[in-house]
Amino acid sequence: MTAAGQTAAGVALRITDVGMRFGGLWALSDVSFDVEHGSVLGLIGPNGSGKTTLMNVVSGVYKPTTGSVTYDGRRIADVPTHAVCHLGIARTFQVVKPFASLTVRENVAVGAMYGRYGGKRSTRASFERAQELLEFVGLARVAERAASDLTIPDRKRLEVAKALALDPDVLLLDEVMAGLNATEVEEALELLRDVNRRGVTLIVVEHLMKAIVSISTTIVVLAEGRKIAQGAPADVLASPQVIEAYLGSRWVKRQEQLRIIAAEREEAARMHPPEAGA
Amino acid sequence: MMTTAVLRRIGLGGITGSPIAIAVALALMVVLLAVPLGHNGYLEIVFRNILMYAAMAYGWNLIGGYTGYVSFGQVAFFGAGAYCSAVLSAHGIDNLFADVALACVVNALFAVVVGLPVLRLKGHYFAIATLGIGLALSDIVANLDALGASSGLAVHHVDEAHFYVYYYAMWLVALATILGTYFIARSKLGFAFVAIRENEEAAAVLGIDATRYKITAWAISAMMAGAAGAVFAPANGFLDPSIAFSIDSNVFPIVMAILGGVGTVAGPFIGALILAGANELLQRYFIKIHTLFFGAMIVIVVLILPRGLVWLFGLKGGARTWLKSLTAFKA
Numbered sequence: 304m305t306a307a308g309q310t311a312a313g314v315a316l317r318i319t320d321v322g323m324r325f326g327g328l329w330a331l332s333d334v335s336f337d338v339e340h341g342s343v344l345g346l347i348g349p350n351g352s353g354k355t356t357l358m359n360v361v362s363g364v365y366k367p368t369t370g371s372v373t374y375d376g377r378r379i380a381d382v383p384t385h386a387v388c389h390l391g392i393a394r395t396f397q398v399v400k401p402f403a404s405l406t407v408r409e410n411v412a413v414g415a416m417y418g419r420y421g422g423k424r425s426t427r428a429s430f431e432r433a434q435e436l437l438e439f440v441g442l443a444r445v446a447e448r449a450a451s452d453l454t455i456p457d458r459k460r461l462e463v464a465k466a467l468a469l470d471p472d473v474l475l476l477d478e479v480m481a482g483l484n485a486t487e488v489e490e491a492l493e494l495l496r497d498v499n500r501r502g503v504t505l506i507v508v509e510h511l512m513k514a515i516v517s518i519s520t521t522i523v524v525l526a527e528g529r530k531i532a533q534g535a536p537a538d539v540l541a542s543p544q545v546i547e548a549y550l551g552s553r554w555v556k557r558q559e560q561l562r563i564i565a566a567e568r569e570e571a572a573r574m575h576p577p578e579a580g581a
Numbered sequence: 582m583m584t585t586a587v588l589r590r591i592g593l594g595g596i597t598g599s600p601i602a603i604a605v606a607l608a609l610m611v612v613l614l615a616v617p618l619g620h621n622g623y624l625e626i627v628f629r630n631i632l633m634y635a636a637m638a639y640g641w642n643l644i645g646g647y648t649g650y651v652s653f654g655q656v657a658f659f660g661a662g663a664y665c666s667a668v669l670s671a672h673g674i675d676n677l678f679a680d681v682a683l684a685c686v687v688n689a690l691f692a693v694v695v696g697l698p699v700l701r702l703k704g705h706y707f708a709i710a711t712l713g714i715g716l717a718l719s720d721i722v723a724n725l726d727a728l729g730a731s732s733g734l735a736v737h738h739v740d741e742a743h744f745y746v747y748y749y750a751m752w753l754v755a756l757a758t759i760l761g762t763y764f765i766a767r768s769k770l771g772f773a774f775v776a777i778r779e780n781e782e783a784a785a786v787l788g789i790d791a792t793r794y795k796i797t798a799w800a801i802s803a804m805m806a807g808a809a810g811a812v813f814a815p816a817n818g819f820l821d822p823s824i825a826f827s828i829d830s831n832v833f834p835i836v837m838a839i840l841g842g843v844g845t846v847a848g849p850f851i852g853a854l855i856l857a858g859a860n861e862l863l864q865r866y867f868i869k870i871h872t873l874f875f876g877a878m879i880v881i882v883v884l885i886l887p888r889g890l891v892w893l894f895g896l897k898g899g900a901r902t903w904l905k906s907l908t909a910f911k912a
Contacts, residue, residue, distance in 0.1 A: 362786065385785040394786060402779035404844075405772075409596065413776050416769045417788035426769055469788060 315340045315473055315504050316361065316392075320370035323356050323528075330356040331528045335370070338473070343495075343505045345519030345536070347512075349548065352525040354508045355397055358477050361506070362394040363387035374473070389419050393471035395462035397478045397508075401450035407461060408433050408446040414468030433468060440464045440494060456487045463494065473504045480514050488514055516540065524548070596775060597766045598845025599894035606847040609854065610756060617745035629748045629816065631857040632755040633809045637834035638841070638849035639758035640805030645835065646843035647771065648798040649778025650700065654711030655834060657718045658688045658803040660825035662810030664728055667820045670737040677750045680811040688807035692800040700795045719826035733821025736814045747816035754808045755850070763846045765801070774798050775844070806834075833857070840882055842889025851890055 316338040323331040331353045338344050346354050359365040361372050363384045372379045374390055382390065402410050411433035415424060424432065437443045440460045445453060453461060459479045466474055480491050492514055499505050499518075509515045515522065515536070522539040524532040526548040532539045539545055546555055597603065616628045637659055645651045662684035669680055699710045723731040765771050773794040776784035781791050814820050833856065834849070841852025859878060863871035886892065 364782070364786070383790070385788055385790045388786065388788045396783065396786075400780045400783035402776055402783070404779060405596070405775060409772065413772045413784075413789075414787045416772060419788070421769075421788060426767070426772075429769070465787065 313340060314338070315374065316506075317373045318357075318361070318370075319373070321357070321360055321367045321372060322369035323353070323360055323365060324368040329528055331360070331367075331525075333370075334525070334528075334530050336523050336530065336533055338504060338506060339521075340472075340504055341499070341502060342520045343499055343507060343518050345515040345522040346506060346508045346525065347510075347515055347522060348525035349551075351527075353528040354525055355477055356528075357525070358394060358475050358506075358508060362392060362475055385417075388417075388469040388471065391419060391470075391472035392475070393418070393466040393469040393473070394475035395459075395466050395477055395479055397481070399458045399462050401453070401458060401461055401465075403449065403451035405450060406447055407442055407450050407453065408437060410450050410461060411436055411464045411468045414465045418469030418471075420470050433464075436464045436467050439467070439497075441490075455482050456491075459483065459491070460494075463498075467498065467503075471503060473506065474498065475506045475508075477508045478510065479507075480509055480511055492518055512540075596771055597763060598842055598847055598891045602842075602845065602847035602851065602891040602894040603763065605894070606759065606850045609850070610752070610759070613752060614749075617748050622744070625745065625748050627857070627861055629751045631853050632748075632751040633813055634830075634833050634837055634857055635850045635853035636751070636755045636758045636809035637806045637830065638837040638853050639755075639762050640802040640809075641834045642838045642843065642845075642849045643762065643765070643774070643802040643805070644798050646838055646845070646848075647766065647774040647778065648795060650703075650795065650799070651708050651835075652711040652799075652802070653708050653831060653835070654695075654714035655802065655806045656826050656828075656831035657711075657715040658692065658806035659810040659813075659830050660715070660718060660722070660822070661688055661691055661803075662807030663814035663820055663825045664722065664810075665807070666811045666814035667728065667734055667736045670815065671734065675737045675815075677746070677812060677815065680815065681750075681754070681808045684807035684811035685804040688803040689800045692803035693796055696796045696799045697792075700792065700799060715826055715831060719822045722825070723822040729821065731822055733819060733824070736818055736820055738815060738818040747812060750812045751809070751816070754805075754812055757808070758805045759846065759850055761801070761805070762849075766846055770794070770797065778844075836879055840879070840886075840889060842891030845889065845891045847894075848889050848891040855890070 314337045318337070319335050321331055321334045322329060334353075334357060346357065348354050356365065360367045361379065363379045363382060363386075366380045374392060377390060379387060379390070379392070402413065405413070408430065412426075412429045415421060415429035415432040415436075416426065421429070434443070434446065437446050440463055442457060442460050442464060445457060450458075450461060459482075463476070463479060466476075476495070479495075480488050483491060488511060495505060495507070495518060505518075507515060507518060519536055521534065522532075522536050523530060524539060524545050531548055532542050532545045534542075613628060613632070617625055619625075637655055640658065641652060641655050665684040665687050666680040669676075669683060695714055699707065699714070702710050722728050728734065765774075773784070773789050776787065776789055777791050777794060785791055810825070814825075817824065834853075837852035837856045838849045839852070840856055841850065842848030860871070860875055863874045867874060
């Protein structure tokens, strides 16, 4: 009991000096941070900064060249890819990978069958669990359809449902909101908050700044494979280093221009007050 | 766009394929029980061969159809099963149950040992490697004096009056492969196989140990082919490498499964009935050019019915939908 209580409040994932080399390119170097149980960690960075590589390292798809990722004290690199979900870590893919010839319900049921508690579930129980999750993510209406028939937002939902079917403690979400419109993003955020409320720790990779700021408790920023900032969303986004690296010098310049325009307008308004024109 | 629209209306029939097709296949199996009653030795052999090819087609369907690993090595397992019977017969054991049991055990072990390296390969590489297994085993047997080398050996043979025993044994083997496929497809195992076929990486992330389940599929498929071989050897009464590892036994089951419907429960049996039946008739009436008709038939069927005959059973709107799908495929 006490042990469970301690871990519930403590560190779930510990990423220590992770480096990942592909040939001559270091896609990640010296990345270290902790993820607290029950938190939502936003992982951001420009294209090619190593976000997806880090996701692959954490989910055990890649073995890191240096450093290690531990989950509740266990090194993820020591377990085979298919056993990572049995530790309690699940992920979605940036490029969604549904089993195209299976129905939506069957897709989710496969996760329930072979995930963390899959060994204890019968085929029937797996299908029941799949149905629950489809209702939870809002896909019950298309449960009988082939997964290849789904629209993009529904495919993203299916990815989340498949990952949830593994009964994870930690869920890695790789750009589940990319390609969604504003309403769909709102719905997706609501869904993720719901998942987090159920006690699932989330690591969210996303390009949409508004979405990531609104959901994350902590943000980690990667640039060119290195961690350049970590902290509360507002602090991280205010950091000049992040603005430079992530938003680019053009954004800084545009902010400057906007400030000048605003100042000019104010100046003009002062010179020609509205009452004078009336 | 058109294609997906049509396919959507047709439906996939789920992991077992159309239930109507399964009912039809089982009904036809019941009808086949009556074949020996006609006391026509020729017909009995024709249909026994159909059942034999069907059992092998189910074996191929499990690894090639459900798991997506297209094997050209199933004949190795058929031959191994046949030689199991021959060895038992040489030791004076004349019992079909023992034959089938030994063939299943030997083939399962053989499949695991060969599968560990070979199932690491994918696509063409896997196909070529499996093709090599059959050829290699054939050559090995042809050089083993204990197995009669290339001149072959006689296998025990019940007297002519009880010849139907082999027919019913083969019928039981075929039925076991159909029912086995049905129950495997609906079980957790079936979903693991299909998940591996659709996307091995995604399957692994969902907790599926791909190596383990690929080897399971391969071992069960080897047992199916081996059981057919174990009954074939005594039924045929004689065995040599060219019979046990014939190219027909390798290619027919694959074509049958594809014709009937890959990754379905009824497909291989329906494919076996039609293909072997057509082959028999063509041989009878066009002996000199029957392979030409045979080849042309396969090409046409694959072109106009790429998903197999069982697919037709699942059609909503019948032939009209199918004709529409033809034009859609062209577009």
